[in-house]
Amino acid sequence: MNTKEAQIEIERLSNELNHHNHLYYVESNPAISDYDFDMLLNKLIELEKKFPELVSETSPTKRVGGDITKKFTSIKHRFPMLSLGNTYSREEIIEWETRIKKSIETEIEYVCELKYDGVAIGISYENGKLVKAVTRGDGNSGEDVTANVKTIKTIPLQLKGDFPTDFEIRGEIFYPINSFHKMNEERRENDEPEYANPRNLASGTLKQQDSKIVASRGLDCFLYGIYGVDLPLNNHYESVLKAKEWGFKIPVVTEKYILKTKSIDGIMEFIEYWDKQRESLPFEIDGVVLKVNNYDAQQELGFTAKSPRWAIAYKFKTERVETLLESVVFQVGRTGSITPVANLKAVQLGGTVVRRASLHNADQIEKNDLYLGDSVYVEKGGEIIPKIVGVNLEKRAAHAHKVDFIKHCPECQTELVRREGESNHFCPNEKACPPQVTGRMEHFIARKGMNIDGLGVETIDQLFQAGLVKNVADLYTLTFDQVVNLDRMADKSANNLLQSIEASKQIPYERVLFALGIRFVGETVAKKLAAKFENIDLLAQASFDELVAVDEIGERIAISVQSYFSDELHQQLIEKLKKAGVQLQGVKKEFLSNKFEGMNFVVSGVFSTFSRDELKKVIEDNGGKNVSSISAKTTYVVAGENMGPAKLEKATKLGVKILSEQEFVNFFK
Ligand SMILES: [Zn+2]
The missing domain is CATH 2.40.50.140 (Nucleic acid-binding proteins)
Structure with a gap:
């Protein structure tokens, strides 16, 4: 494929992916399966790797993240991003409406909207492409969070239809309540402090340096304010509806997230309705926002020093x-x-x-x-x-x-x-503090872990108090006589419990790993570790480098895993569990060959026929090991294009052999 052909194909794939992304996230009406979507995306990723010069700033591949923002630079707003005047009083809303009627002679329309409790954002588009996303900051300038905002799936990277060539759209980035609870549930499981509320989590997420983390978190966004010089329409309400045609997720009209009215009664009904109904929303609001609809009327009303006169926020108590x-x-x-x-x-x-x-x-x-x-x-x-x-x-x-x-x-x-x-x-x-010991046991037997039925909190306490169980491995040595003598146990329940303990020996390795309760090793991390390290011994011996080389495993987790396995008591526990017959290894992976046995590889740069992951897989499937950084123990560096000069220097200095992509292929053959 030559550059010209590649460009056409990249454009075609991008358009198709943008279209399906919109159907899925904005319309909630997907036309293809997740699998087919991923296949298209992979195709595009591969093409972009081969032709890095053709990668556009608004490519759908930006959605998965990967861009790192070292420092969020400050950017001046083209149109000041003022905050609205706030009130808790309905009388003040009536006064506001009366003032407006006095200064504008024509009939006035108001737009009522929800006041989303999130992070305000201004996103600029040029020729239909997302170019900048900036937070409110102090109203005059905010922080450039473009790379992170691009990962939010409901925000279009490329517009469709008859959009203005240059404009800014504003809205609120928020965390859906469901995802918030899920996130906190995970943190509770890992015994980490929970996030205080969805807004804090949203703003914390938006300030992450690694956009991959942002991509994984599920932020959402409503957009509802359009700013520009030559806008196609003369009022706010129609502009918002129009933005939907360009591909934006706007507040839903049919569910009354936005409403146009001409009277104060209409406004009051809207306030009344949402004050009662707000608990039923899938996201948090802290009030409603009222705006004068017509742009000319807005201009006529103008601004005070701090906020526009044509809009006001009513906050719920x-x-x-x-x-x-x-x-x-x-x-x-x-x-x-x-x-x-x-x-x-x-x-x-x-x-x-x-x-x-x-x-x-x-x-x-x-x-x-x-x-x-x-x-x-x-x-x-x-x-x-x-x-x-x-x-x-x-x-x-x-x-x-x-x-x-x-x-x-x-x-x-x-x-x-x-x-x-x-x-x-x-x-x-950790070893003898009772709630820690019993807490670990409760975690071990939980449904997501070893799924041992018939063993409640009270029974665990009893077993611990009676000295029958000091750690989770002791569960596997319990006898019928020991169990049946506990309070509220009968023959039948004792048998059930023992059967359930026996059955837990079939629970797969990745879940056992989670059940052990290693700090920061939740379900997802346990899966990743189990996939990478076939058995618990390999995991226990893994070096820091090998651990952080695993996708999504950071330093914090690596340190925690290493310190867990370096503890002698944990080593004894693992041996006991092994003896009991608990699954501590995954399904064995057959090496295609053992050609690379005992060799450590560092794969770096961009390759033309392989993706980096494919290369790593070839190495592993043939018995080699991938490590993340070059040391004296490194056997080979496989260097693609754009390998960093620092790495190159280090490899040369340590005398580590460097293989080009072609040399690697020849070597392998
Ligand atoms: Zn204690």
Whole structure:
């Protein structure tokens, strides 16, 4: 294929992928299977590798991420990105509407919209191509987050239809509530601190340096404000509808996410409706936004120093109650992390009775400056557990005691530690701290892990108290007599439990790996590790380099895995599990040959006939090992085009042989 042909093919594939992406994410009406989509995308990726000079900045391959933003540069907004005036009062909305009627003589239309609780974004398009995405910042200039925004699938990279040649569209990037809960569930499983609310998570995600992480997170976006010099329409509402034709995801008209009205009654109905219905939305809103529809009228009304006169935001009141802080308890998690929890005097909030509030960590307690017996304000946001947002200082008793963060584990009295850069305290007595031991067991037997039925929290506690089970491997040596003598056990339930333990020996290796509860090794990571390291011994011996060379395994996980296996007690545990017959190896991979046995390869650069992953697979299928960086132990560097000069220098210095793509192929043959 020559360059000209390649260009035509790349364009064709890009158009097709853009079309299907739009059908899938914006219209929710896919026309091809995920598999077929991936096949098309792979074709494009391969072509772009062969013709890197033809890669466009708006290629659908940018969606998968990979571009790294070292520093987010500041960019001045072409049109200032002002925030809106806010009010909580319906009277003020009436006053606002009256003022507008006084200054504009013609009949006025208003557009009512939802106030999405996310991160405001301005995206510029030139000739139908996405060129820049900038956050609000201080309103005059914001941060360039283009590479990250390109990974959000509902934002078009290439427009269709009769779009203006040069304009900016604004909207809000947010985290759907479902994905937010899923994310936090995963963090709970890994015993990591949870994200406070979807908005924080959205803004944190948008500021990730690695766009691949952004791509994996599932951010979404509504776009609803068009700015430019020569816009085709003279009002806001029609412009938004028009933007849909260009490929944007706009607020849904049929579900009343956006509504046009001429009267204050229409506005009030909209406010009333969403104040009641907002809980049913798949994303968070914190109010509604009202705008004058006609652009000329907007211009006539103009701006105050801070915000436009033609728009206003009505914010819903967050329900806040005052109650008594009775005590603070400290919970110990499976990995020893300490979570402070406030016990409150029971109070009604948002339709439920609230008795507890999460305090997250020591910094949070310090920030709230809490004293026992304080009268505290409690709110419920996107979180499942409500939080304390302030203290009524007037009600503080004269001799109240400040809430101190404990120095010793409440369960085993070991002195707590706080690792550098982490916000949580830990109990380091991993081996004997009861909630850690039983917590690990609960994690081990859970459905996603070893799926052992008939073994509840209470039974685990009993087994532990009775000294029958000190670690998860001991489960496999339990006898009928030991089990049947526990409280609330009968012959039948004891038999069921033993059968269930026996059946867990068939659980595949990747799930066993997850069930072990290695810090930061959740389901997905366990799968990746199991796919890469065929058995637990290979994983236990893996070097840091080999670990980080695995897709999606970062330094943090690599360190955690290494420290897990370097612990003698864990080594003994693994041996016991092996003896018990638990699956600690995957399905054996047959090497095609052992030609590369004992050799370490570093694959670097861009290749013409292979993709990098294909090359790595050839190496592995023939017994070789891929490592990520060049050292004296490296046997060969397979160098494609654009290999970095630093790598080249290092290889030369250490005397490591360098193979070109062709040399590798010859060598292999
Ligand atoms: Zn402890």
